[in-house]
Amino acid sequence: MTQRPRTVLLAAALTAAERGWPVVPLHPRSKIPALHGDRRCPRTGDCTHGHRTFEQRATTDPERIRRCWSAGAFNVGIATGPAGLVVVDLDTLKPKDKKGTPTGAESFLALCERAGQPVPTTYRTRTPSGGEHLYFAAPAGARLPSSSGSLAPKIDTRAWGGQVVAPGSVTRDGTYAVLDTSSVAALPPWLQAALTAPEKPATGPYRPMPVRDATRCAAVALEREAADVAARTEVGCRNKELLRAVIRMGRFVAWGDIDRTTVEAAFQAGGESAGLTAAECRTTIQSGLAYSLRTVRPRETR
Structure with missing residues (x-):
């Protein structure tokens, strides 16, 4: 898939900002923030007086957005x-999911039926995988955290501590697009x-990915892995998810498939x-x- 031109992505950023939604740059064709972490913070610009998080650096300033996306x-x-x-993320099924597992959309419909309410009409986008993002205005005075699987399997939410990919963005799997232009x-x-309501931790078994093209695979x-870490926002689970993901990626570092600094920056x-x-x-x-580097096994050869 060809990379979207800067003008299209700039327009997407400005459109979001016009709605009052602060934006941050993500790596091209990726969901990972293209921002430095604390370790590499230059302590200049926004971070002159100390490292600022992605939420603190997100902006609706058209001039700042133009400067950023011109790069x-x-x-x-x-x-x-x-x-x-508060964005409700309805995910699709993955190959590893058990047969009969409901999709996020099916689970959300069941939640609405149990509440005796129709599926809300609101601004809605489609993800490249075929999932959906339902946008809602957060209640005044409430500071809801993001969540992962607490409503039902295949349903995440993005609020404080989270981000969502804006329509117009593109990944290797396709383009984020608007499905419903409602308010x-x-x-x-x-x-x-x-x-x-009290959350239940969501965990799942790790299934190793077969190595084909090692560099591409890494x-x-x-x-x-970095996107999964960013999505696991519930307290008590996020640090464990980060540790598990880092350990899984460590083998690629040990095998020389990817630079350690690149891995550290993405997970940060x-x-x-x-x-x-x-x-x-x-x-x-x-x-x-x-x-991981201490315990990794040599790569198997055939």
Whole structure:
């Protein structure tokens, strides 16, 4: 798939900003923030007085956006917390999912039926995988955190501590596009109540990916692992997810398939996006890589 021209992505960023949604640049054709973490913070510009997180650096300033997107064909990330949004992410099934597992859309429909409510009409986008993002206005005075699987399997939410990829952005799998141009509806009270109920940790078994093209495999694995880390925002699970992901990626570093600095930077950004502090990210990343490099087995050959 060809990379989208900068003008298209710039327009997507400006459109989001016009709605009052602060944006951040994402790496081209990726969901990973193209921002430095605390470890590489230059302590200049926005960070003159100390490292600032992606939510603090997200902006609606058209001039800043133009300067940023003139430097590259960045995808567009919306900082949902500062934007006053709660975005419900309805995921599709993956090959590893058990037969009969409901999709996010099916689970959300069941939630609506149990609440005795219709599926809300609101601004809605389609993800490259065929999933959907439903945009809602966060309740005034509420600071809802992001969540992963707490409503139902295959349903995540993006609010404070999270981000969502804006329509117009493109990944290797396709383009994010608007499905419903309706106004952003207020978060339904029944859905707010469900989101503020005690959460149950969501875990799943790790299935190793077969190695084909090692360098390509490592790059794809890093993007997916860092994106999963950024999505795991519930307290008590995010640091564990970061550690597991780092350990999984450590084998590629040990085998020489990918540079350690690249891995550290991606996980630092992903961990901070999930709501971990910069120091927590650094400690976990170093610990995970040290363990993985110490215990990794030689690559099997055929």
